[in-house]
Amino acid sequence: MNEERASVEIAAKAGYHHGDLRSQLLAAVRQLIEEKGSENFSIAEAARKAGVSSAAPYRHFNGKPEILKAVVTQAMEAKAVEMRRVMEPYPEGSIERINALGKCYIDFARQHPGMFRLIFGITESHEDDEILSKKGEQVFGIVVEAVAKTLGISTDSPEAKKRAYLLWTMVHGHSWLTIDGKARKQGIEFPEDQLLAEISQRVLG
Amino acid sequence: MNEERASVEIAAKAGYHHGDLRSQLLAAVRQLIEEKGSENFSIAEAARKAGVSSAAPYRHFNGKPEILKAVVTQAMEAKAVEMRRVMEPYPEGSIERINALGKCYIDFARQHPGMFRLIFGITESHEDDEILSKKGEQVFGIVVEAVAKTLGISTDSPEAKKRAYLLWTMVHGHSWLTIDGKARKQGIEFPEDQLLAEISQRVLG
DNA sequence: AATAGATGTAAGAGACGTTAACATAATTTT
DNA sequence: AAAATTATGTTAACGTCTCTTACATCTATT
Numbered sequence: 001m002n003e004e005r006a007s008v009e010i011a012a013k014a015g016y017h018h019g020d021l022r023s024q025l026l027a028a029v030r031q032l033i034e035e036k037g038s039e040n041f042s043i044a045e046a047a048r049k050a051g052v053s054s055a056a057p058y059r060h061f062n063g064k065p066e067i068l069k070a071v072v073t074q075a076m077e078a079k080a081v082e083m084r085r086v087m088e089p090y091p092e093g094s095i096e097r098i099n100a101l102g103k104c105y106i107d108f109a110r111q112h113p114g115m116f117r118l119i120f121g122i123t124e125s126h127e128d129d130e131i132l133s134k135k136g137e138q139v140f141g142i143v144v145e146a147v148a149k150t151l152g153i154s155t156d157s158p159e160a161k162k163r164a165y166l167l168w169t170m171v172h173g174h175s176w177l178t179i180d181g182k183a184r185k186q187g188i189e190f191p192e193d194q195l196l197a198e199i200s201q202r203v204l205g
Numbered sequence: 206m207n208e209e210r211a212s213v214e215i216a217a218k219a220g221y222h223h224g225d226l227r228s229q230l231l232a233a234v235r236q237l238i239e240e241k242g243s244e245n246f247s248i249a250e251a252a253r254k255a256g257v258s259s260a261a262p263y264r265h266f267n268g269k270p271e272i273l274k275a276v277v278t279q280a281m282e283a284k285a286v287e288m289r290r291v292m293e294p295y296p297e298g299s300i301e302r303i304n305a306l307g308k309c310y311i312d313f314a315r316q317h318p319g320m321f322r323l324i325f326g327i328t329e330s331h332e333d334d335e336i337l338s339k340k341g342e343q344v345f346g347i348v349v350e351a352v353a354k355t356l357g358i359s360t361d362s363p364e365a366k367k368r369a370y371l372l373w374t375m376v377h378g379h380s381w382l383t384i385d386g387k388a389r390k391q392g393i394e395f396p397e398d399q400l401l402a403e404i405s406q407r408v409l410g
Numbered sequence: 411a412a413t414a415g416a417t418g419t420a421a422g423a424g425a426c427g428t429t430a431a432c433a434t435a436a437t438t439t440t
Numbered sequence: 441a442a443a444a445t446t447a448t449g450t451t452a453a454c455g456t457c458t459c460t461t462a463c464a465t466c467t468a469t470t
Binding site: 018021052053055056059 | 447448451
C-alpha cells in the first residue's frame with residue numbers, strides 16, 4: 001500500500017518521451033478517484049496531471065474501462081498483500097487472526113473509499129473478467145483458509161466456505177455502510193473492535 | 206416550495222406541452238439505469254425517451270445530481286413500503302418477519318441492481334442530504350422495530366440498534382456480493398432462505 | 411384582453427472519450 | 441552505421457454529454 005512515488009519528477013526517467021507514463025497515469029487516476037470520487041474523475045485530467053495530452057493514455061490502454069481495470073487490479077493485489085501481512089503476527093487458527101483480517105478489510109474501505117467503491121462498482125461492467133475474478137478469489141481464499149484453520153476443518157469443505165462467506169457479508173456490509181456514513185447517521189456508536197469481535201464470535205462460535 | 210405535486214400518476218394530461226414530463230423523466234431514468242447500468246446512462250437519453258429536447262429536463266431539475274436524487278428518493282420510498290408489506294403476514298416479533306425483511310431487501314437488489322448501486326453510489330456526493338438520510342432512517346427504523354419486538358426489548362435500546370445493525374450489515378453485504386456475482390463465483394451455493402435463517406438465528410438467537 | 415409565470419426549443423459553450431493522421435524517439439534488422 | 445520498424449507522443453477532430461442563454465409558446469391570473 002505504501003508504494004507511492006513521492007514525486008512525479010523522480011519517477012519520470014525523462015529518457016523516453018515520458019518514460020513512465022503508464023504507471024504515472026495509474027497513480028494519477030488513483031489520486032483523482034479519492035479526490036473527486038469514483039464517478040467524477042476523467043482520464044483527461046489524469047493525463048493533464050501526468051503532463052501529457054489527453055490522447056496519450058490511449059497508447060497504453062484501450063479505453064477508460066481498461067484503465068480502471070488496471071487500477072482496480074493493482075488495488076486488489078495490494079489489499080491481498082496487506083491482509084496477509086496483518087494476520088501474520090497472530091497464531092494460525094486464532095480468532096485474533098480473523099479479527100485482524102476483518103479490520104484490514106474495513107480499514108481499506110475507510111482509507112480508500114473511492115477505490116473501494118470503484119472495485120465494487122466496476123463489477124457492473126466487468127462481471128466476467130478473468131483477472132478481476134482471480135484477484136477476488138485470492139482475497140476470499142485468504143478468509144476461507146483462516147476460517148478453516150480456526151474451525152479445524154478442511155479448507156475445501158463447504159462449511160468453511162459458508163462460514164467465511166457469512167463473515168465476508170458482515171465485514172463487506174459494514175465497510176459499505178461505514179463509508180456511506182450510514183452507521184454514524186443511525187447512531188451506531190459502539191467501537192469497531194467490539195463489533196468485529198462480536199461478528200466473528202457469532203459466526204465462528 | 207412544495208415539490209410533492211400530489212399523486213403524479215394521473216397520467217399525462219397532454220394539455221400542457223407535455224403535461225407529465227417530470228415523472229416521465231424519472232421513469233425513463235429508472236429504466237435506463239437498469240438497461241445501461243447505473244453509470245452509463247445520460248439525462249440526454251432520458252429526455253429523448255420522453256420525447257423532449259435535451260434541455261427540457263432542466264426546467265424541472267437543477268441538474269443531473271438532483272434528478273438522480275429524485276429517482277433514488279422514489280426508490281427508497283418504494284423499498285420501505287415494500288418492506289412493510291412483506292412482513293405484514295407474519296406475526297409481530299416472529300423470526301419469520303425478520304427473514305421476510307431480509308429477503309425483501311435482497312430481492313430489491315436483485316431485481317433492481319442498477320438502482321441499488323445508484324442508491325449506495327450516490328451517497329458519495331449526497332452524504333449529508335437530509336431527504337435521503339430520512340429515507341435511509343425509515344428503512345433502518347423498520348428493521349430496528351422488528352428486531353426489538355423479536356427480542357422483547359425497547360426500540361430505543363442500544364441493544365436493539367446493535368442487533369439490527371448486525372443484521373443490516375449481513376443482508377446489505379450479501380446483497381452487494383449477490384449483484385456483483387461474487388457469491389456465485391466463489392462457489393457459494395446453499396439456498397438463500399437457509400442463509401437468511403442462519404443469519405437471523407446467529408444475530409438474534 | 412393583458413400580463414406574468416411555466417414549460418418547451420434551438421443553439422452553443424465547454425468537457426470528455428476516443429480515433430485518425432502525423433511526428434519523433436528507441437530498438438531491431440540489415 | 442544506415443535503414444526499417446516499433447513505441448510513444450502531439451494536434452485536430454467527431455460525437456456525446458451537461459448545462460446555459462435567448463427566445464417562443466402555452467396556461468393561468470388579473
